[in-house]
Amino acid sequence: MGNAHLQSIHLHPVKAVRGLTPREATVEPWGLAGDRRWVLIDDGGKVLTQRGQPRLALAAAALLPGGGIRLSAPGMEPLTVPVPRSPGTVPVEVFRDKVEAVPAEDPAAHAWCSAYLGIGVRLVHMDDPATRRPVDPEYAQPGETVSFADGFPLLLTTTASLDALNALIARGDHAQEGPLPMNRFRPNVVVAGTAAWAEDDWSRLAIGEVSFRVAKACGRCVVTTTDQSSAERGREPLHSLGRHRRLGGKLVFGQNLVPLSRGVIRVGDPVTILG
Numbered sequence: 001m002g003n004a005h006l007q008s009i010h011l012h013p014v015k016a017v018r019g020l021t022p023r024e025a026t027v028e029p030w031g032l033a034g035d036r037r038w039v040l041i042d043d044g045g046k047v048l049t050q051r052g053q054p055r056l057a058l059a060a061a062a063l064l065p066g067g068g069i070r071l072s073a074p075g076m077e078p079l080t081v082p083v084p085r086s087p088g089t090v091p092v093e094v095f096r097d098k099v100e101a102v103p104a105e106d107p108a109a110h111a112w113c114s115a116y117l118g119i120g121v122r123l124v125h126m127d128d129p130a131t132r133r134p135v136d137p138e139y140a141q142p143g144e145t146v147s148f149a150d151g152f153p154l155l156l157t158t159t160a161s162l163d164a165l166n167a168l169i170a171r172g173d174h175a176q177e178g179p180l181p182m183n184r185f186r187p188n189v190v191v192a193g194t195a196a197w198a199e200d201d202w203s204r205l206a207i208g209e210v211s212f213r214v215a216k217a218c219g220r221c222v223v224t225t226t227d228q229s230s231a232e233r234g235r236e237p238l239h240s241l242g243r244h245r246r247l248g249g250k251l252v253f254g255q256n257l258v259p260l261s262r263g264v265i266r267v268g269d270p271v272t273i274l275g
Helices: 056-058 107-117 159-170 238-244
Strands: 005-009 024-028 036-042 060-065 069-073 077-079 090-094 097-103 120-126 155-158 190-191 206-207 210-219 250-259 263-268 272-273
Touching: 005 263, 036 060, 056 190, 069 107, 107 120, 155 159, 155 210, 159 190, 159 238, 159 250, 190 272, 210 263, 238 250, 250 272
Parallel strands: 155 190
Antiparallel strands: 005 190, 024 263, 036 120, 060 069, 069 077, 090 097, 097 120, 155 250, 206 210, 206 272, 210 250
């Protein structure tokens, strides 16, 4: 474990769209600064993800100073959306959670996203991640919160485990679909220099000077079968995860993290296992 290090950082300003790969990021209690603070909702207030809208994979959002975003997508003119100043919120349903969020103030933002997906949607922003959405109480410590991420502030994966999974895919029924890139799993932090599946046994770790606790393994869904460059779907990795990585009724890859401290993480930082 002496050479374990942070290989890459992945930031997704808008949930479900293409991420950024900065060289460093600020860790806040609810996740990386700027990560998944924006989301699209349908007319009923439900969050849209690649589960139902795989074409979101082809859209992108650049993060601007102050938390605004610049949207781009195939066939669309780029659009800049500032952080809304209005305190008025709307109810948002993120899986089982009910959360308040602030709609983008410019109607053009909603029109742009609706035109791209071909359905009526709204773009909303989480104004106060310190209070809006608690982490799942079954796995949380008191006061822990999360942005619009699936359930936890950060997701960690390792290159060794992806290599091992790709080896399983290569021996399976859908070998032609592999090897898969890491972006199928949409992590925040990717660690290199470990043994395959070593992260299954971690309970606490530090990336540079920032410490984290491991909340639980990450159960995977159909999004992992979505090619992030084409939005087309296949059978892998769920087919191979189902055969080899079924834990507690879930198909798992990666670990969910909760920060124990604030700070800045940088590509190349050492990763230290604390427990």
